[in-house]
Amino acid sequence: MVLEEILSVLVGIFTDYTLRYVALGSAILGITSGALGCFTLLRKQSLFGDALSHAALPGIGIAYLFAGTKDSMLLMLGAAVFAWFGGIVTLGITSTTRIKQDAALGITLSVFFGMGIVILTYLQSIGGASQGGLDRFLFGQAAALIESDVINLGILAAGCFVVLIVFFKEFKIATFDGAFAQSLGYPTKYLGALLTSVIVVAVVIGLHTVGVVLMVAMLIAPAAAARQWISGLKSMLILSAIFGGISGIVGSMISSMTEGMSTGPVIVITITAILGISLVFSPKQGYLFKYLRKKRNYQGNSSKIGNISENGRSRG
Amino acid sequence: MSSDLIIIGTAVLVAANCASIGAFLVLRQMAMMSDAISHAVLLGIVIAVFVVGGRETVPVIVGGVLSGILTVSLVELLYRTGRLKKDSSIGIVFPFLFAIGVILVTQAGNVHVDAQHVLYGSIEFAPFDTLYVDEINIGSKSLWVLGILAVANISFISILYKELKISTFDASFAVSVGLMPVLIHYLLMIMVATTAVVAFESVGAIMVIAFFIVPAAGSYLLTDRLSRMIPLSVTLGIVSAVAGYLFALSADVSIAGSMATMAGIVFGLIWVFAPHRGLVSRWRRNSKQRFEVDVGIMLTHLNNKIEPHHQLTSSSISDALGWTIEYSRKVCEFSLDEKLVKKDESGRLLLTESGRKKAEHYTSG
Structure with missing residues (x-):
């Protein structure tokens, strides 16, 4: 029964118009955030994505307020501007006060989110039902994706990857050894800003499918999972993108099988499951193999100790 | 209620x-x-x-x-x-x-x-x-x-x-x-x-x-x-x-x-x-400190250039130190008020005794 259902969903990806775009949109998000998330993870800015995604919310409302359309490109532009602004505010707080990064992130995410809610409820009070579609950005509703949305998402994702490929070497050096990059004459400040910008774009893509609240997991979890298997940056990026893409497709398929289920939470649970598997089973560092190794070493040692004491006794 | x-x-x-x-x-x-x-x-x-x-x-x-x-x-x-x-x-x-x-x-x-x-x-x-x-x-x-x-x-x-x-x-x-x-x-x-x-x-x-x-x-x-x-x-x-x-x-x-x-x-x-x-008080503190440093720079400059035929006015200071005329005038006025410099009859700037001490303090330390 379940198998039949899964099969019909799998077939649906190729035949069903809606499902194809839902899966495609989620896959685009997973691949982009998977690849870019590696940088946030390695630059120890994991929760930066959380603040950025929350800060995007008022941008969506304001774009809608001024433009009056639900054109996804315009809403995404508004979201991107505010996400960027949120990032600048966070950096501004940490660089001009003694407040540490964690509190600065908390301030940005909660205050911007509050502003977003104010604007959304304001739109509700003036526009009635016409605002209805905007609150889907809270948890993401991939089922609402249409062809033009997916094309937009694809264009944005392609832009991210072009930047990523062109500046790969620079990003790599700036990530692993910022001081060294600076000594080589790389403009590390601008590189950091550029990297933040592409992450902002990834966040904006994610608003459609996983929503504001859960976006942070899409940046961290695939990268953290890939990190358990591989240590080279390039292969880690690729694996992380694959993990992200798989979780996007699987998550949107599962959520399409059940009526009224938000896509975002399901995708997040899928990618967390992949991370869990990676943590336990990865051959070099996984818990399972560590445990087995420990056990073997322990047994080996104890038999050696046994031998030594035997020798001692025979000599005595 | x-x-x-x-x-x-x-x-x-x-x-x-x-x-x-x-x-x-x-x-x-x-x-x-x-x-x-x-x-x-x-x-x-x-x-x-x-x-x-x-x-x-x-x-x-x-x-x-x-x-x-x-x-x-x-x-x-x-x-x-x-x-x-x-x-x-x-x-x-x-x-x-x-x-x-x-x-x-x-x-x-x-x-x-x-x-x-x-x-x-x-x-x-x-x-x-x-x-x-x-x-x-x-x-x-x-x-x-x-x-x-x-x-x-x-x-x-x-x-x-x-x-x-x-x-x-x-x-x-x-x-x-x-x-x-x-x-x-x-x-x-x-x-x-x-x-x-x-x-x-x-x-x-x-x-x-x-x-x-x-x-x-x-x-x-x-x-x-x-x-x-x-x-x-x-x-x-x-x-x-x-x-x-x-x-x-x-x-x-x-x-x-x-x-x-x-x-x-x-x-x-x-x-x-x-x-x-706060940002404002940070900014004010910074600009006050910068001003104090600039006064010191001007005093040192005067101390180095004390030769009778040298015309030192606020405009020549502005040329020498790369400041705007207004800013050099401001620094000069502050130093005059603080009695660190004085003007002789031809309008040239001269260090007072306390100004010279301060300048020497800057150069030595």
Whole structure:
């Protein structure tokens, strides 16, 4: 029964118009955030994505307020501007006060989110039902994706990857050894800003499918999972993108099988499951193999100790 | 009691409860842990509602606190393995637990929790939820629960004040004098979870974070003493809550959202105008220091160029040091007022005795 259902969903990806775009949109998000998330993870800015995604919310409302359309490109532009602004505010707080990064992130995410809610409820009070579609950005509703949305998402994702490929070497050096990059004459400040910008774009893509609240997991979890298997940056990026893409497709398929289920939470649970598997089973560092190794070493040692004491006794 | 008063009272109590505990979160750099806990309590609340079959206060609080502790433990478990950094662990654990919570909420028709209200609460309905003892109406439930929580928080902070303070500022010293900072850490996390789950009911997850972090961060910029920071943080929280409520009423928008916005505005004002740490006073201090340095540079310049035929006026200084004419004039006037330089009859600048001493002090030291 379940198998039949899964099969019909799998077939649906190729035949069903809606499902194809839902899966495609989620896959685009997973691949982009998977690849870019590696940088946030390695630059120890994991929760930066959380603040950025929350800060995007008022941008969506304001774009809608001024433009009056639900054109996804315009809403995404508004979201991107505010996400960027949120990032600048966070950096501004940490660089001009003694407040540490964690509190600065908390301030940005909660205050911007509050502003977003104010604007959304304001739109509700003036526009009635016409605002209805905007609150889907809270948890993401991939089922609402249409062809033009997916094309937009694809264009944005392609832009991210072009930047990523062109500046790969620079990003790599700036990530692993910022001081060294600076000594080589790389403009590390601008590189950091550029990297933040592409992450902002990834966040904006994610608003459609996983929503504001859960976006942070899409940046961290695939990268953290890939990190358990591989240590080279390039292969880690690729694996992380694959993990992200798989979780996007699987998550949107599962959520399409059940009526009224938000896509975002399901995708997040899928990618967390992949991370869990990676943590336990990865051959070099996984818990399972560590445990087995420990056990073997322990047994080996104890038999050696046994031998030594035997020798001692025979000599005595 | 009128419903306005009940809503304001609820908001004030939420703000006070969160802001007092929040002072420790900001100082211990655990602000994002409160983010994680406030999201994760949803799962515990939903499971409690499933088990009991209704939104009874006590099971909901117990469920929320348990899931808060689960969050903290999971984050530490992941982080202790050394495979993940602390912030990454936080960013993985709480979306996961929150996602499960959201799915349970949306899939179970009989749970009266709306997924969006999880995020921005329903303080608007606080007046309609009354508490009955022996079928006698004893007033708003949220006021009672939050009031009891306030008593608990005040006792927690005042009884363990010394322990909290020492373990916050110097954990290794706390260990050495036997204060058990780990125990304090978990007790604090339990209080955070309790506060989060109680406040969650009225203002939602994100606003809980706003009240935990924003007022405390603001008061951190205003004072250096913990004993002042806590009441100040509570005051800022209450001010934001009341201002937010009034704004929400006049603009007909979400109450919780406008409270968080007000908290942000209050923080922004402090960030800019705070007496010692604000942007304005920083800028003034910087420009004052730069001016003093520039006076020194000019005196040194005069000291080096003292030759009878050298014409030193404010315009030649501006050429030599690359300053604008106005700025050199300002520096010259300041030095004349301070009697560091004097003008001879032809308008040339000459060092006075104190000016020469100062210039020599700069060059030698």
